[in-house]
Amino acid sequence: MENTEKIFELAREAYQEFLTLDQKMVNKIFKAAALAANENRIELAKMAIVETHMGIVEDKILKNHFASEFIYNKYKDLQTVGTFYKNEALGIQKIYEPIGIIGAVIPTTNPTSTAIFKCLLALKTRNAIIISPHPGAKNCTIAAAKIVLDAAVKAGAPKNIIAWVEEPSLDATNYVMKNADIILATGGPGMVKAAYSSGVPAIGVGAGNAPAIIDDSANLDIATSSIIQSNTFDNGVVCATENSVIILESVYDKTIKLFESKNAYVVKNEEEKNKFRKKMFKEGKYGLLDPQLVGQTALRIAELVGIEIPKTTNFILVETEKTTYDEPLAHEKLSTYVAVYKAKDFDHAISMSRDLLKMGPGHTASLWVNPDKEKQKIEKFKSLNPGRLVVNSPSSLGAIGDMYNFGLEPSLTLGCGTYGGNSFSQNVGPLNLLNIKTLVERRENMQWLRLPERIYHKYGSLEFAFDDLKEWEIKKAVIVTDKVINQLYGKRITDQLDRLKIEYMLFDGVEPNPMLSTTEKGAEEIKKYKPDLVIGFGGGSSMDAAKLMWLMYENGEEKLDFKDLAVTFADIRKRIVKYPATGRKAKMIAIPTTSGTGSEVTPFSVITDDETHTKYPLADYSLTPNMAIIDPELTMSVPKMATNAPALDALTHCFEAYVSVMSTEYTDGYAVQGAKNILHYLPAAYHNGKEDKEARSKVMNGATFAGMAFANAFLGIVHSLSHKVGGHHGVVHGAANAIILPYVIRYNAACVIEGGKQAYFSQYTTQNSMEKYANMAKELGLKGKNNEELVDSLIEAVQKLTSEVELHPSFKSYGVDEKKFFDSLDKMSEEAFDDQCTGANPRYPLIEDIKEIYTNAYFGKPIEKFAK
Structure with missing residues (x-):
């Protein structure tokens, strides 16, 4: 064992040296090693036959050729060193990194070709490899490894990059598996299980037991020739070789005669069948093949089993009926005899294959069929579990790739996936022996400014905007409104539709x-x-109701699931639920008569659930109207008590959009201008609105500016808390915002001071709430010597405006029952945290913080000043 430890020590030193080589040098080494292996393919094949007494020398020559030439040609241009993917815009790079030391277990069935294959993969990927040969094939395996190593070192590889255990034993193999960085195991089920149980990441392959179906549409001549060709290739030791042949009853006799005409012997006598069953397994243990039978000619098999067959026989088929575990002939054989079954029809053949694959799950299955006429049968064949489903090809050579299908990766290690207890199901190649490192630089999410395609504004703009309906060729319209607005202003809309000769229907059942x-x-x-x-x-x-009705109409006869639409999201572009597209059946126009929500220009719609009375803010750009008409003339007769709360809602939109984690230069301008209009003109619009055209116009425009800002920057926790207190206690939304807004300004601005959590969003690089609120205060003409004083002034300005327009400063002053409020506090706080608006708030709110804000807002607790 001391010698094995030394091998690992030297291999690790070689690996560190190998890491310094570039792709050009690696490719040079890879080529030199492949050439050397190929040049020695005949001598190595002869050595394998002498030592193992399995297979055919000519076929082993071909396998050595495959392991060197085919592998080299497939992967000679494959990049395995350094950065292989780079996207500067996304700030991402992907880099190949070798794993370290590969512990390679080599089987006795393919001792030289597998060793060549694994050594070449290690060289191509800059890994070291330590080989544990099978005791019955150690000399030829070591010889193959030494040939590859000598050529690699001569080309510039470190001298100990390939190593091997000179005297293989169970202890030595276990040491290799436990001390390698990854195991590449090819062998019997016991060896593969040991590899996966070693505690080291392993790539191991399970047992093969490939069934082959011969359909009645197949070219029987080609099918029988190919199956014989496949099973006699190296006397059947390739694990993908057909081990059972399932023939449809309608062509069974004809197919059997074709096999017999091509020197196959069919065992029909029950006594002879039992001789096979008795001899197959060592000590009668299922799965433990008698090595005397493995890789032998048909004549040698007959001799060992004890039956007489013609001297010209090259292949044996044993007629069998049972496909279950207790039937020895249903198991893997790795030789020149197979079980042959008769299937009633194709579905029966699939069912039998599924049974047989339980003794070789995930490996390989084959099908002989007319692919042009029987596509449905190929679809059924695809339902089987193997990693390789081979159609119209000899299974042994068809499954190893690049011979009967050039798109299948060439490999001598074939994964069986989880069905076979393996970690993968593909043909192993270089990429299986590389780690991928990913370098990611911080990048901001792509942003946008999405608004209605047409926004008409100015006093008296309604009539001019409606002229666009001619261009849109509108024939029929639906007006969605409430009864009061319809009585006050409905004729203003219908007159325009009549003027344009557009039919219309009225729905005036919308409630607050x-x-x-x-x-x-x-x-x-x-x-x-x-x-x-x-x-x-x-x-x-x-407008919110109209948006959802429009969405439902566009969705056709299929009913939208409101709960799906109301699912909250962290990023509108990554949401789980996709809204249907709008505009395919109808355009939408939004015409506000109050100055508040900004719904006319936003992708939002707030809808209340009848059962829970929960307000759900729906958000998707499919809800954005095609046209918004901002005509202040429609607000002139609005009573003062319908002016104050909506305007405070709009002011909140401005402040929340301005400090949002998603705010940009594009949205900030709208937020500032909206706040200026509302703060400076709302008192006049409220007290003298019916006579003050300018004040009403300014406030209405301010509300729309606010909508344009938050449509693209989103909102924050003022709205999250307001939605819930409105749903649970019926507080008017704008009035609730007016109460909560000063507390949230204080809360957000104090984030750094109080050690609060910064919200998570890529473009939101530093917690800047204090600075942003202070800048807003400056824009509004407020005074302060520093940021803290400016934020205090901003809070005072909001509270002063709330008082001027005769809104209350607390929930208690609105008559909200104290016991009911605090009984609902936990639920409201959790719901507010999970509200759609919370994600864009600049300070990541804790639920306990939300409770405190609710409590302070209930009583109207004085807000502590920053500047003392």
Whole structure:
């Protein structure tokens, strides 16, 4: 064992040296080693036959040729060193890295070709390899490894990069498997199981027991010739060789006669069958093949089993019926005899194959069929579990790749996937022996500015905007609104539609905080009417309801699952639920009559669930209207008490969009301008609005600016908390925002001071809430000597505006029952944390923090100043 330890020590030193070589040098070594192995293919094949007494020398020559020439040609241009993928825009690189020392277990059935194959893979990938030969094939295996090593060293490889155990034993093999960095095991089930149990990552392959189906559509002449060719290749020791042949009853007799005409012997006598069963396994243990039978000619098999066959026989078929484990003939054989079965039909053949594959799961199966006429049978064949499903090819050579299908990777180690207890199901190649390192540089997410394609504004713009309906060739429209707005302004809309000779239907059943049942009812009416235009007209509730009705209409007869639409997301581009596209059946126009939600320009719609009374903010750009008409004339007769709360909602939109983790230069301008309009003009619009055209216009434009900002930068926890207190206690949304906003400004701005958590978003590089709020204060003309004083001034300005427009400063002052409020506090806080708006808040809120904000807001607790 001391010698084995020394081998590992030298191999690790060689590996470290090998790491310094570039791709050009690796390729040079790989070529030199492949050439040397190929030049010695005959001598190595002769050595293998002498030592193992298995197989055929000519076929072993071909396998050595395959392991050197085919492997080299397949992988000579494959990059295995350094960075193989780079995307500067995404800031990502992928780099190949060798694993270290490969512990390679070599079988007695293919002792030289497998050694060549594994050594070449190690050289191509800059890994060291230590070989543990089978005791019955140690001399030829070591000879193959030494030939490859000598050529590699001469070409520039480290001298101990390939090594081997001189005197193989169970202890030595276990040492190799436990001390390697990865095991590449080829051998019997026991060896593979030991590899996977070693505690070291392993690539091991399971037992083969390939069934071959001969369909009645197959070319029987080619099928029989190929199966004989496959089984007599190296006397059947390739693990992918057919071990059972399943022939459809309709062509069974004809196929058997063809086999017999090609020097195959069919065992039909029960006594002879039992002789095979008795001799197959060593000590009668299923799965432990008698090595005397492995890799022998048909004549030698007959002699060992004790039957007489013609001297010209090259292949033996043993007629069998049972496909279960207790039938010895159903197991792997690795020789020149197979079990042959008669299937009633193709489905029966598939069923029999499935049974047989239980004794060789995941490895290989083959099918002989007319591929042009029997595509359905090939589909059924695909339901079997092997990693290789070979069609119309000799299975042994067809499965190892690059001979009967040039797209299949050449390999002498064939994975069986989890069906066979393996970690993979493909043909092993160089990439299986490489780690992939990924270098990622920080990158910001792609952002956008998405708005309605047309936004009309200015006093009296309604009529001019409707002229676009001629261009859109609108024939039928649906107006979605509420009864009050319809009575006040409905004729303004219908007059325009009449002028343009557009048919219309009215749905005026929208209530404040629109319910899901209302939108579903409206959607059904819209589906029946089949309009090409939907008009959402009124306050935010009417426009929000119209958006969802439009979405449901566009979805056709299939009913949308509202719960799916309401699923929250961390990134709108990665959401689980995809909204249907809009605009295929109808356009949508949003016309606000109040100055608040900004719904006319946003992808948002807030809908209340009838059962739970929970408000769900739906968000998707498919909800963005095609046109928004901002006509302040529609607000002139709005009563003062319908002016204050919506405007405070809009002001909150400005502040939250401005400090959002998704804010950009594009959205900040809208947020600032919106806040200026509302803060400076809302008192006049509220107290003198019906006479003050300028004030109403400024506030309405401010609300739309706010919508344009948060449509693209999103909102924050003011809205998260407001949604829940509105749903649980009926507080008007804008009024709730007005109460909560000052506390959240203080909370966000204090993030760094209080050791709060910064929100997670790639472009949000530093916690800058204090600076952003202070800058907003400057933009609004507020005073302060430093950031802290400016934020204090901003909080005072919000509270002063709230008072000026006669909104209350606390939930308690609105009559919210104290016991009910605090009974619901835990639930509201959890729901607010999970609200769609929370993710864009600049300070990552803890649920306990949300509870504290709710508590302070309930009582209207004075806000502590930063500047003392």
